[in-house]
Amino acid sequence: MSETTAQLAELSPETKLMCERPGTFSGGHRMCAGCPTGIFTKMLTRVSDEYEIVAGNATGCLEVASSIFPYTSWQIPWIHTAFENASAMMSGVEACYKSLVRQGRLQRS
Numbered sequence: 001m002s003e004t005t006a007q008l009a010e011l012s013p014e015t016k017l018m019c020e021r022p023g024t025f026s027g028g029h030r031m032c033a034g035c036p037t038g039i040f041t042k043m044l045t046r047v048s049d050e051y052e053i054v055a056g057n058a059t060g061c062l063e064v065a066s067s068i069f070p071y072t073s074w075q076i077p078w079i080h081t082a083f084e085n086a087s088a089m090m091s092g093v094e095a096c097y098k099s100l101v102r103q104g105r106l107q108r109s
């Protein structure tokens with residue numbers, strides 16, 4: 001058994017499942033090879049792909065390298081915002097979601 005195979009065998013069932021899911025963040029972005037931000041984002045979308053999620057992305061490497069017009073790595077609703085207000089914007093997205101559910105215009109997922 002190779003070292004890599006032995007390491008994979010030690011992964012938890014949840015981690016193995018996460019590795020098998022496609023996720024909703026495509027390759028082909030322009031981030032540096034091996035950048036942990038791209039890897040983390042891919043893994044994050046793999047564990048959340050059973051939910052309808054919205055990504056809020058402040059200006060930075062992840063934003064500029066994953067959304068070069070006319071291409072995008074995002075296969076989910078994605079909003080770009082300025083450095084300082086990503087949290088406030090996503091609070092508004094959550095408030096909108098809760099309001100639409102209360103009004104019966106959106107099913108809770």
Ligand code: SF4
Nearest residue numbers: 031032035036037061
């Ligand atoms: S954070 Fe930006 S500059 Fe740093 S490795 Fe990732 S893509 Fe490259």
